[in-house]
Amino acid sequence: MLKNLNGSxxxxxxxxxxxxxxxxxxxxxxxxxxxxxxGQTIRGDHAYVFYQIPVKHKKYPLIFLxxxxxxxxxxxxxxxxxxxxxxxxxxxxxxxxxxxxxxRRGEAGRSTESYSIIPEPDEQRMFNTYRLGVWPxxxxxxxxxxxxxxxxxxxRRNTPNTAAFDxxxxxxxxxxxINKVGSSVLIxxxxxxxxxxxxxxxxxxxxxxxxxxxxxNFVFPMGEAPNPITGYNGIDVLCPQEVPKEDxxxxxxxxxxxxxxxxxxxxxxxxxxxxxxxxxxxxxxxxAKAVNSYGGDAQVVCLPDKGIFGNGHxxxxxxxxxxxxxxxxxxxxxxxxxxxxxxxxx
Amino acid sequence: xxxxxxxxxxLEISAQGSFAAGGTKIKNPGVFxxxxxxxxGQTLHGDHAYAFYQIPKDTRKLSMVFLHxxxxxxxxxxxxxxxxxxxxxxxxxxxxxxxxxxxxRRGEAGRASIPGEITAGCDDxxxxxxxxxxxxxxxxxxxxxxxxxxxxxxxxxxxxxxTAAFDxxxxxxxxxxxCDKAKNCILITxxxxxxxxxxxxxxxxxxxxxxxxxxxxNFVFPEGETPEPEASSFGPIAASSIPLDDFLALTxxxxxxxxxxxxxxxxxxxxxxxxxxxxxxxxxRWVDTVNAHGGDATMIFxxxxxxxxxxxxxxxxLNNLEVADLLSxxxxxxxxxx
Numbered sequence: 001m002l003k004n005l006n007g008s009x010x011x012x013x014x015x016x017x018x019x020x021x022x023x024x025x026x027x028x029x030x031x032x033x034x035x036x037x038x039g040q041t042i043r044g045d046h047a048y049v050f051y052q053i054p055v056k057h058k059k060y061p062l063i064f065l066x067x068x069x070x071x072x073x074x075x076x077x078x079x080x081x082x083x084x085x086x087x088x089x090x091x092x093x094x095x096x097x098x099x100x101x102x103x104r105r106g107e108a109g110r111s112t113e114s115y116s117i118i119p120e121p122d123e124q125r126m127f128n129t130y131r132l133g134v135w136p137x138x139x140x141x142x143x144x145x146x147x148x149x150x151x152x153x154x155x156r157r158n159t160p161n162t163a164a165f166d167x168x169x170x171x172x173x174x175x176x177x178i179n180k181v182g183s184s185v186l187i188x189x190x191x192x193x194x195x196x197x198x199x200x201x202x203x204x205x206x207x208x209x210x211x212x213x214x215x216x217n218f219v220f221p222m223g224e225a226p227n228p229i230t231g232y233n234g235i236d237v238l239c240p241q242e243v244p245k246e247d248x249x250x251x252x253x254x255x256x257x258x259x260x261x262x263x264x265x266x267x268x269x270x271x272x273x274x275x276x277x278x279x280x281x282x283x284x285x286x287x288a289k290a291v292n293s294y295g296g297d298a299q300v301v302c303l304p305d306k307g308i309f310g311n312g313h314x315x316x317x318x319x320x321x322x323x324x325x326x327x328x329x330x331x332x333x334x335x336x337x338x339x340x341x342x343x344x345x346x
Numbered sequence: 347x348x349x350x351x352x353x354x355x356x357l358e359i360s361a362q363g364s365f366a367a368g369g370t371k372i373k374n375p376g377v378f379x380x381x382x383x384x385x386x387g388q389t390l391h392g393d394h395a396y397a398f399y400q401i402p403k404d405t406r407k408l409s410m411v412f413l414h415x416x417x418x419x420x421x422x423x424x425x426x427x428x429x430x431x432x433x434x435x436x437x438x439x440x441x442x443x444x445x446x447x448x449x450x451r452r453g454e455a456g457r458a459s460i461p462g463e464i465t466a467g468c469d470d471x472x473x474x475x476x477x478x479x480x481x482x483x484x485x486x487x488x489x490x491x492x493x494x495x496x497x498x499x500x501x502x503x504x505x506x507x508x509t510a511a512f513d514x515x516x517x518x519x520x521x522x523x524x525c526d527k528a529k530n531c532i533l534i535t536x537x538x539x540x541x542x543x544x545x546x547x548x549x550x551x552x553x554x555x556x557x558x559x560x561x562x563x564n565f566v567f568p569e570g571e572t573p574e575p576e577a578s579s580f581g582p583i584a585a586s587s588i589p590l591d592d593f594l595a596l597t598x599x600x601x602x603x604x605x606x607x608x609x610x611x612x613x614x615x616x617x618x619x620x621x622x623x624x625x626x627x628x629x630x631r632w633v634d635t636v637n638a639h640g641g642d643a644t645m646i647f648x649x650x651x652x653x654x655x656x657x658x659x660x661x662x663x664l665n666n667l668e669v670a671d672l673l674s675x676x677x678x679x680x681x682x683x684x
Contacts, residue, residue: 042466043502046503109506121372
């Protein structure tokens with residue numbers, strides 16, 4: 001069970017670092033007398049990490065990765081209705097917490113490639129795809145605070161890519177961050193799920209993976225991917241990714257849990273937001289089966305099956321996020337990922 | 347990562363979190379159709395500021411709101427390129443509530459209401475010059491910046507672009523909204539954030555003092571008192587005019603401006619140094635104007651206090667504890683640390 005939920009936090013150390021990234025250099029000599037780009041370099045495409053280490057801490061730090069159009073803090077920090085998010089909740093359980101902004105997002109906005117950002121009003125689509133409800137109505141059981149200013153805060157958490165999303169570049173940055181942290185548990189959300197599988201294949205440090213509502217880039221060994229899944233409307237198609245088998249096998253070396261929330265139908269459904277996630281749950285089950293067929297330990301948990309109802313796409317920040325955190329804590333304990341650190345003399 | 351091995355007491359944080367403040371909302375014409383999810387009738391919230399805050403146990407009355415400069419973000423105030431504590435931790439330890447801002451269209455506040463063009467230009471060496479670490483590839487003698495390659499790497503990677511064009515009205519409106527949420531606060535700015543800071547303080551009566559590290563641009567003068575642009579090898583440093591009534595808000599709160607080392611007295615061909623020299627000429631005129639209207643503005647040049655080698659980002663320099671002490675003294679003198 002979770003403890004100390006209302007207490008303060010004793011932080012032994014907190015700070016930031018950038019990890020991974022690329023550097024590009026123009027060939028000519030740099031002349032300091034003019035502000036020309038000749039001879040200069042640009043560094044970019046790194047990940048950004050904000051970390052907090054509590055005084056007494058568990059053996060494995062938790063590394064948190066956001067999804068599409070989000071950041072470390074927007075996803076795992078304080079909730080839109082100003083309660084503790086997973087950052088604080090797990091700090092209070094004595095875990096060291098590392099919040100990442102993947103390359104080309106948020107605090108890691110510097111890229112070595114130019115880009116045009118075209119903002120498009122798309123919040124009603126988000127409302128549906130994130131399963132708050134069918135705009136403008138919330139699902140009856142939706143775990144959302146209905147006040148308008150809370151929805152306003154929720155929408156303002158969006159922050160765009162500052163260069164094109166590139167799975168290789170993004171996962172390389174995330175893997176570099178994980179390597180700096182060392183042995184750890186990786187927690188991902190949504191598009192970060194796919195980034196997570198790719199990152200884990202690039203490092204040996206990940207001891208467990210917790211993935212909330214992964215929606216893309218599910219990986220399978222070469223030649224073993226299932227067929228793409230087509231949505232109710234015939235437009236939405238979810239394709240699996242094939243990777244070399246030896247890379248895939250890395251995902252069989254640690255416990256993996258994938259969580260989905262509520263209001264995801266079993267059968268094809270005209271509501272595009274709901275149907276989108278029906279397809280993802282099917283693919284996630286194929287993925288878990290593939291991992292387990294090679295001796296891995298992967299499971300897909302639909303929260304309603306555990307008696308937790310009404311969750312949308314952001315279970316860790318919705319009204320019942322303590323309950324959702326409790327579920328994650330039980331997984332960590334069951335899989336021996338919540339042990340105490342051996343006390344070290346500094 | 348670099349670790350500071352000194353034994354430090356833990357930080358006791360009674361609350362921490364983040365929020366968006368200010369901003370705009372736009373709406374496409376038409377009616378949203380859930381079956382097609384087309385753009386018609388959809389909305390976009392953007393141009394807000396973002397703040398991450400931490401409140402220590404036994405916090406002081408005024409909190410500190412930190413605003414970054416050009417191409418920077420809240421990371422300016424977090425741990426330093428060589429992994430030591432920055433002003434965030436240092437002032438948490440001194441029992442101030444700390445709010446770290448990303449201004450609208452930067453960092454975590456990247457969602458803008460207008461399109462943005464990001465050009466990935468090669469300019470690391472320009473930032474080395476503007477930061478007054480040295481004249482590339484040489485470090486200034488005695489400069490308070492670490493010489494190891496990893497620190498340099500971390501420094502360069504602190505840069506982050508605007509996600510849409512900088513607009514000082516939008517930026518200052520967002521930061522003012524953060525100050526209003528922080529309630530009574532000391533606004534601490536860096537570089538280009540200085541100019542945004544003056545307008546922020548005019549927009550928000552929550553700002554009870556302003557501390558500006560190396561401001562050189564966007565000084566605001568009452569109409570009719572604005573000086574001509576000051577030429578420099580970086581380009582002209584211009585000031586702007588505002589109504590006297592607005593300007594007078596800046597005479598109601600104590601203000602201090604800090605400048606570091608290696609700023610030449612005579613024109614220099616090194617643009618990073620010369621923009622500072624020219625900016626200081628405008629800054630002096632501005633401080634005189636504030637004080638002539640009954641204000642309380644002070645300029646402090648660190649070398650004149652016997653503190654040498656500081657760069658443009660003195661709050662993360664090797665001697666940043668000394669730089670913090672100087673600020674603590676000023677706060678005590680003005681009764682801002684109760």
